[in-house]
Amino acid sequence: MTHQDYKEMISAHALSALDASDDSVLSTHLKECAECRQELDEWKETFAPVALDTKPLEPSPQLRDRILNQVRADKVSVSRPNVVPLARKQTNVWSSLGTLGAIAASLLFVAMLVYVVLLWRENQAVRNELSTLREEVNQTKKELDEQEKLVQMFAKPGIRFAELTAMPIAPTATAKLAYDSTGHAMVMTNGLPAPPAGKAYQLWFIVGGKPMPGKTFSTDSHGKAMMEDQIPAIAMNSAIFAITLEPKEGVPAPTGNMYLRS
Amino acid sequence: MQPEEAQISDVDLLKAIVRQDETALAELYDRYRVILFSLLVRILHSREEAEDVLQEVFLQVWRRAPDFDETRGRPFTWLVTLARSRGIDRLRSLAARERVALAGAREPSEDVSDAVADAFRSEQRGLVTTALAQLPEEQKRALMLAYFDGLTQSEIAEKLGAPLGTVKTRMRSGLIKLRELLGSQSASFGF
Numbered sequence: 001m002t003h004q005d006y007k008e009m010i011s012a013h014a015l016s017a018l019d020a021s022d023d024s025v026l027s028t029h030l031k032e033c034a035e036c037r038q039e040l041d042e043w044k045e046t047f048a049p050v051a052l053d054t055k056p057l058e059p060s061p062q063l064r065d066r067i068l069n070q071v072r073a074d075k076v077s078v079s080r081p082n083v084v085p086l087a088r089k090q091t092n093v094w095s096s097l098g099t100l101g102a103i104a105a106s107l108l109f110v111a112m113l114v115y116v117v118l119l120w121r122e123n124q125a126v127r128n129e130l131s132t133l134r135e136e137v138n139q140t141k142k143e144l145d146e147q148e149k150l151v152q153m154f155a156k157p158g159i160r161f162a163e164l165t166a167m168p169i170a171p172t173a174t175a176k177l178a179y180d181s182t183g184h185a186m187v188m189t190n191g192l193p194a195p196p197a198g199k200a201y202q203l204w205f206i207v208g209g210k211p212m213p214g215k216t217f218s219t220d221s222h223g224k225a226m227m228e229d230q231i232p233a234i235a236m237n238s239a240i241f242a243i244t245l246e247p248k249e250g251v252p253a254p255t256g257n258m259y260l261r262s
Numbered sequence: 263m264q265p266e267e268a269q270i271s272d273v274d275l276l277k278a279i280v281r282q283d284e285t286a287l288a289e290l291y292d293r294y295r296v297i298l299f300s301l302l303v304r305i306l307h308s309r310e311e312a313e314d315v316l317q318e319v320f321l322q323v324w325r326r327a328p329d330f331d332e333t334r335g336r337p338f339t340w341l342v343t344l345a346r347s348r349g350i351d352r353l354r355s356l357a358a359r360e361r362v363a364l365a366g367a368r369e370p371s372e373d374v375s376d377a378v379a380d381a382f383r384s385e386q387r388g389l390v391t392t393a394l395a396q397l398p399e400e401q402k403r404a405l406m407l408a409y410f411d412g413l414t415q416s417e418i419a420e421k422l423g424a425p426l427g428t429v430k431t432r433m434r435s436g437l438i439k440l441r442e443l444l445g446s447q448s449a450s451f452g453f
Contacts, residue, residue, distance in 0.1 A: 011437040012415060012430070016350055017408035019416045041334045046441045048339040050409055051346065052387040053394055054300040063313050064291055067320045071284055074324065 001025065006036055014043035146226045149186065156180045162241050164260035166191075173223065175260045177241050183231040187243075192223035192259060195245060202246040203227070204254060205235035211242070216250040272337035279327040287324055294338070298345040304410050305349040315352050319345045350412035393443035401436030404429055 009026045012018045018026065030037055153159065164175035172191040179185035187203055195201060195218055203214030212235060217227040231239065242261035244254045270278075270289070278286035298319060302312035322344055330340050394402055400422075407413045407421065419429040 008434065012408075012433060015405075015408045015433075015437075016347065016412065017415050017418070017433065019414050043437070043441075044343055045335050045339050046437075046444055047409065048336075048342040049386065049390050049444055050394070050405075050440075051297060051301040051342045052390045054304040056296055057300045057303050057309075059295055059299040059309075059313050059316060063317060064288065064295070067291060067317050068284060068288060070317065070321055071287060071324050074321065075282060075284075 001029075003033075003036075006033070007039065010036055010039050011043045014040055014047060149228070150178075150188075150226075153178055153180065153184075153186050162262045164241060164243065164262050166260055167258050169257050170259045173260055175243060177262070179231055183233060183236055185229050185231050187217070187225070187227045187229065189217075189219060189225045189243070189260070190223055192219045192225070192243075194219060194221070194223070195248075198248050199245055199256075200248045200250070201225070201243050201259065202250050202254070203229055204242040204244065205231055206240040206242060207232075207235045207238055211254050213250060213252055216246065216248065273332050276323075276327050276330050276337055279324060287320065290323065290337075290341075291320055294341055298341060301342065301345055302349045305346070305353055305412065311352060311356075312349075315348050316345070319348050322348070346409075353412050390444070393440060396443055397436050397439055401432045401439070404432045405436045405440070408433065 006026055006029045009018060009022055013023060013026050030040065158181045160179055162177040162179075164177065166173045170191070170193055173189065173193075174191055175187060175189040177185055177187050189201075192201065200216040200218050202216045205212045205214060212232055214229045215227060217225050219225040240262050242254075242258055244258045245256040246254065270286075272290065272293070275286045275290045279290070295316070299312055299316050302315050303309060306312050306315065319341070323341070330337065394406075397405070403422065404418050407418045408415075413421065415429050415433065416426055418424075418433075419426040422429065424432075
């Protein structure tokens with residue numbers, strides 16, 4: 001049979017219309033001939049639109065669910081490992097039953113193991129999600145508490161404010177300090193760079209050129225922070241407020257760069 | 263959803279199915295259910311059989327999506343080839359040709375909604391119908407018996423009472439003519 005003979009059979013083969021003997025001969029040739037395989041693909045492209053020469057009909061709505069349910073079942077069965085037990089020489093019916101029982105038990109064990117692993121993974125995923133949600137809730141709660149404290153602070157009579165100005169080391173940083181007549185103060189910052197590891201910002205009350213230490217604090221990714229502190233009585237009327245970068249645990253006298261001051 | 267309006271291409275849907283994405287399979291089903299179901303009903307003359315085979319086809323798509331090679335043809339062609347092959351296998355296994363001959367009374371008559379008919383690409387269907395109408399009747403008859411009834415060339419010769427050589431010649435001439443007609447309009451088949 002010549003190559004041309006094969007080529008003349010390809011279109012009928014694409015239609016599955018070849019008789020069995022011709023089909024077998026051509027199938028063998030197709031395995032060896034890339035040119036004919038390509039021509040077969042082209043004929044299939046030609047015939048496919050003929051499928052449109054039919055009356056449009058809609059399958060039942062339930063079919064979609066049946067297919068998706070079957071696919072899910074298929075997914076589960078494929079995810080289970082294929083365990084092929086070693087064949088054993090069978091001596092009698094009872095030992096055969098025992099072997100079958102052992103195989104069944106093994107398969108059951110593996111299936112249960114897979115199920116347990118799947119459950120464990122699912123459990124881990126749920127735990128991770130819960131942990132993330134808990135963190136988000138805590139963060140939101142913290143922000144709400146801060147907002148509430150601010151509202152309470154601003155509602156107090158005789159509230160006073162001090163605005164801190166950025167130093168050249170952090171030109172976009174801003175901070176405000178609000179404090180009441182008892183010295184209860186709240187510092188709110190924005191735009192401060194994140195402190196390096198082992199470092200924190202520290203508030204200072206400067207009276208007569210002498211700095212008095214306040215609390216340390218850190219910032220979020222936007223350089224924001226809100227911190228409460230108590231202004232010493234001596235600093236209530238004549239203090240300058242400043243913020244420096246210091247060791248995380250705080251220091252009695254400033255050692256680092258000043259970022260903000262009033 | 264109509265294929266031309268879809269954001270995700272059929273090829274991308276098949277790639278997602280390879281990654282075991284069920285929603286991609288659902289989307290592909292939504293796009294092609296009417297075309298493939300109509301084809302299978304035409305082949306099998308039974309809604310029940312056609313639904314059964316369509317379910318097999320999409321399960322096969324789910325399992326064999328890695329076999330799809332976009333350099334060899336369009337997803338539409340791959341799906342039609344799978345469905346037609348499965349449908350004809352079912353037809354032959356049921357030895358249903360006698361049933362087909364008597365099936366006029368059971369020919370499904372339910373029409374689909376206008377929206378679904380639109381989705382069925384009436385324009386492209388019109389192009390195919392026009393192309394088939396341009397074939398000489400004896401060529402078209404032989405091709406339709408092969409395409410929708412799954413008959414081999416010998417079976418067609420017997421059914422038409424024509425010599426086998428004549429049927430082969432008619433089919434080949436008809437196929438070449440059809441390729442010319444549909445090939446000139448291939449840009450319209452945007453699947």
